[in-house]
Amino acid sequence: MAEAIEAVAEGFRALSEGRAHAPARVGVPLAGEGVSLAMPCSIDGWAYASMKVVNVAPANVAARLPLIHATIVLTDARTGRALAILDGTSVTALRTGASGGVAAGALARPDASVLALFGAGAQARTQLLGAATALPGLREARVVARDASHATAFVAWARTEPALAGVAVRTAGAAEALRGADLVVTATTSATPVFDGAALEPGVHVTAVGAFRPTARELDEATLRGARLVVDERHAAFAEAGELQGLRPEDAAELGEVLAGRAPGRTSREERTIFKSVGNAVQDLVVAARVYERALAEGFGEEVADL
Secondary structure (H helix, E strand, O other): OHHHHHHHHHHHHHHHOOOEEOOOOEEEEEHHHEEEEEEEEEEOOOOEEEEEEEEEOHHHOOOOOOOEEEEEEEEEOOOOOEEEEEEHHHHHHHHHHHHHHHHHHHHOOOOOOEEEEEOOOHHHHHHHHHHHHHOOOOOEEEEEOOOHHHHHHHHHHHOOOHHHOOOEEEEOOHHHHHOOOOEEEEOOOOOOOOOOHHHOOOOOEEEEOOOOOOOOOOOOHHHHOOOEEEEOOHHHHHHHOHHHOOOOHHHEEEHHHHHOOOOOOOOOOOOOEEEEOOOOHHHHHHHHHHHHHHHHHHOOOOOOOOO
């Protein structure tokens, strides 16, 4: 996760500096309110480019199947030759968790110690790992999930994860989870707000990664009111995020701008900060490139002869 956070931060800076090319994703509907999305990306001067096809199937949750299935093709940016086919599902979870870690490191109070985590799926797991990596002082995580068995399984997983050895992870209701929380993360499939923003503590940082359609939102208006708003990329975020409909793009900074010092992040301990992410292909490219290089160095993967 530490390496993924480093890679994603590099990607966000490239995106906000105009060096990354990640056009708005193209989608087609699938059965049961699902969607299939194509997400290409290249970065000026990079040896690699990528294309991810990601399929999101909300009905899978009830069937206890993964919500997201994805595949990434990494190519040589000079020749166009395919270099690797990667499991995009795990890369998506890793890079999304890393983006939450980047945001927490840049926007949360440095001494943040209590996390309220809404969601208990694969995305929630990497969000917790990202937060714990970025915030060494994190000591407690309260998990809120609609399905109690999912929350219980999440806690059991967390107790066996070495990276979370210093974090007490337990289940909680929404109101209890928010009480005294320094950091709130939402990684759910909900189309409606998952908590009452009026219950947030002063100075809290909120990362929202679950909703990615104009008709869905995890955060209510009370959460956004008066907050410092940061997004992954303005055009995509304001086109796709339900929380941002009716707001002005100029009212938000991009995370890459904050990282580069070209836009302010947190300005006081009492300020509420929000990172709203709909996901960006630059995250896939920078993490897939690291995975590919690590696989070559350590002998992972299966060589496939050119056809």
